[in-house]
Amino acid sequence: MTCDVKIANILLENGCVQLSPSKPFVYASGLKGPIYCDNRQLLSLPIARRVVVDSLVKKLSDSGWGFDQLAGLATAGIPHCSFMAHETNAPMIYIRGKAKGHGKQNQVEGKFSAGESIVLVEDLINQGKSLEDAIEASLAVGLRPIGVISIVTYEMKKSKEILEKYNLPLISLTNFSTIAKLGLEQNLISSEEHAMLNSWQSDPAAWSSSLD
Numbered sequence: 001m002t003c004d005v006k007i008a009n010i011l012l013e014n015g016c017v018q019l020s021p022s023k024p025f026v027y028a029s030g031l032k033g034p035i036y037c038d039n040r041q042l043l044s045l046p047i048a049r050r051v052v053v054d055s056l057v058k059k060l061s062d063s064g065w066g067f068d069q070l071a072g073l074a075t076a077g078i079p080h081c082s083f084m085a086h087e088t089n090a091p092m093i094y095i096r097g098k099a100k101g102h103g104k105q106n107q108v109e110g111k112f113s114a115g116e117s118i119v120l121v122e123d124l125i126n127q128g129k130s131l132e133d134a135i136e137a138s139l140a141v142g143l144r145p146i147g148v149i150s151i152v153t154y155e156m157k158k159s160k161e162i163l164e165k166y167n168l169p170l171i172s173l174t175n176f177s178t179i180a181k182l183g184l185e186q187n188l189i190s191s192e193e194h195a196m197l198n199s200w201q202s203d204p205a206a207w208s209s210s211l212d
Helices: 003-013 039-044 046-063 077-088 129-140 157-165 176-185 191-202 204-209
Strands: 017-019 035-037 069-073 092-095 117-125 144-153 170-175
Touching: 003 017, 003 046, 003 144, 003 170, 003 176, 017 176, 035 176, 039 046, 039 077, 039 117, 039 144, 046 077, 046 144, 046 170, 069 077, 069 129, 077 092, 077 117, 092 129, 117 129, 129 144, 129 157, 144 176, 170 176, 176 191, 191 204
Parallel strands: 069 092, 069 117, 117 144, 144 170
Antiparallel strands: 017 035
16 A cells, blocks of 8 residues: 555544535635645544654655754644654754744744754645745745655645745655545545545635635
């Protein structure tokens, strides 16, 4: 079984990913969508968590990336980054969504030096806005992002454009296409709902607007 299928199965079986094209979710942006991914639930599932962490560590090792630090993206990327750092004995920092409004007003937390190379660790890559913010924050303090690793990517056009903009490779354990395909194969969704999922992925804003 390939990694993308294995991880997608784990997420679906444990309810970390839910597919509901007919009764879409409302996201923080206000847009509606047919999929909801909550990888935070893995923190409470030690067996599933172990498989995911081991897979992240293996993907990182296989990448051949030479890096100085792992950098977790707040908030959901931080625990998975911590697990990876512990398993690999690598230094770790984390990047806030925005700078603190008090104290040193840091956005990048931890010990680091300008010029160090980092691998960004995220749980889910959707449109890529939080990823771009983290890239910019790391560049602002002199760090050098060299790659991104995530549990899930929705394979959105916008996120791909951001990765291309900064010339960053992405390694993800699983992806939207695999999750949708498994959902269909496991009768979690119908063929019509599978088509709705693909339509949403092609143009999330238009898909959401069509429901209003």
